[in-house]
Amino acid sequence: MYRYDEIDKQFLADRTAEFRGQVERRLINEITEEQFKPIRLMNGLYLQLHAYMLRIAIPYGSLRSRQLRMLAEIARTHDKGYGHFTTRTNMQFHWIKLREAPDIIDKLATVDMHSIQTSGNCIRNTTADPHAGATAEELDDPRVWCEAVRQWSSVHPEFSFLPRKFKIAIVASLKDRAAVRIHDIGLYMRRGRNGDLGFEVAVGGGLGRTPYVAPTIRQFIPAARLFSYLEAILRVYNRYGRRDNSFKARIKILVASLGVEEFARQVEAEWEKIGEGSDLPDTELARIRGAFTPLPFETLPASSSAFEEARLADPAFARFVRNNVHPHKQPGYAIVDVSLKAIGETPGDCSAEQMDLIADLAERYSLDDVRVTHEQNLVLPHVRLDDVPTVHAALAAAGLATPNVNLISDIIACPGLDYCALANARAIPIAQHIAERFADQDRAELIGELKIKISGCINACGHHHVGHIGILGVDKKGEEFYQLTLGGSGAEDAEVGKILGPALPENRVTDAIEQLVEVYLRERQDGERFLDTYRRTGMAPFKEAVYADVH
């Protein structure tokens, strides 16, 4: 984990002091709500249906135990005892009082956390591979680069008033666990011909009412030139992105309207003029790398008898291992996914007690490291195989050992009409119904990887466009309806899903999901996931099953 130095701490202190002053000016009506709005939005404070919502940045989804404990403390003292992990790997509290917001911000600062740039038209929190630093697949630890981006983008003088919000993602392995191509800029770490490190650069992804998968605009930029290249992209966007219509203001629209080649040409031309003066010196990159505490891995045998015995003796543990435990680069260690999708609960919600427990487990068993995934789960990235049974038992006792990662009940859902002022329909109850219908874990495993993603409106915070099955809440004459899409993916085979047919009333959605699953089980050939079968057969058999009774 990156350790803040004095400069980082003082920067944060200055920011919190500024925000406190601004809230005070608002509370005594020295500034109006209208004037206050852009200010609070720079600090992640939204006005929602019932109360203020505060969005706290979890930079590249990485937390230490004491940080997670502080989130628990805030949940207990300032909210209703729980918080919500989002698809941006941030945490949201939905029941905040304005006058308490500065205190919360101060508390966060004591553990090097903040809510800076979690909203507004600026560069937001960078998404990283949640298995960074633990998976053997990666070329480098992407968090080093994410942290460099975090610093570079913090209160950026030129790029804080962009046409629209701006999101960057970085992964360093071939497997994409960060939905890179639905970001404004997606960076894939690559090796160049001479073996040097660099990035493939994709620009212009995003969901919302015009979803795009980001096209690659440059195959390879040497790592040392990353920041001048980012500056070039951001400058072209800041100058030429549309500002007349907020629905057309994301960089994806600029890229699409210019065409990928012309956009890339403009970026290259700008980049050549910028030169190396805007790159981060190697010494600073080395310092950031060094500020990530080296992890004290033990030298262990590659297998563990405690682990193997538990697997044989306890079918529930074996199931958990099959679905939630992944290989680690260090022999004798494992990556443990903690599902926040317990059947019947709200996806991504976590109670203060659960946060405390996970913090304790991280401290004792995972080298003080917790990750948040864009699929709204948590990860204990460095657990000794010997300890996995103990960790599993502790998680199970707190309702946190649901063995469903990547399965049909591991659903992404946005807050929807239960909280969000923009929603057309509820998302959470839909997720709950589907999870309950597929609560039988044997059946869920038989179905295998199936990603369902639900958004309460076209803003697509629930990433429905890139769900293998996507569900979008629409409003039909005041009633909640749901439009299904098939074939989307946010992973390395990224694609935007296609509409299945006319929107369905709420009471038809879970049945329709079941019908889709039936078709898949009937049609699938060996080893195929739902997505693979759909891609082979096309829409027809699925459509037929769901709309059969309509004919």
Add this chain to the structure above:
Amino acid sequence: MPTYIKLKDGVAAWAEDAFTTVADEEKLPRGDVIISLERFKTEGDHLLVEGRSLGVRLEAGEAVEDLVYDLPRLSVIALVFPKFKDGRNYSSARLLRDRYGFKGEIRAVGEVLREQAGHMVRCGVDAFEPYDGSTPEQWQAAAHRYRHVYQRDSDARVPAFVERAQ
């Protein structure tokens, strides 16, 4: 004479405005004026020959590149921030200072609020017509809210990565 805020050796202070801002349909008064890019293109040469000092008002979306060859002859570039949210002219300021070496006054006009002070100063803006009635003291405090900055930019501030290496 109307007043505005100007940085002198990095310190914000009231200054008297020697320039008159003239809209396109208005008749030109005597003396030093700030005019639109459009008007500058047709009348600029003639006004400079008359011995006036000139400023050009650049709307958000107008390209600084159009002025590059005239910059040595201009005293002021007034960058318009039509709305708090509209950040296009931050890029203009940076390019004017860093890429094209403009040494004259860069003035922020439009919806110019204290919350932008730090960003503007860092991008090389050195004169301000605040929309929110800020005083130079308030402006100065807002612009220097942060003891540290993370980026190298058009002002003289030392970025964190240089501080750390020292």
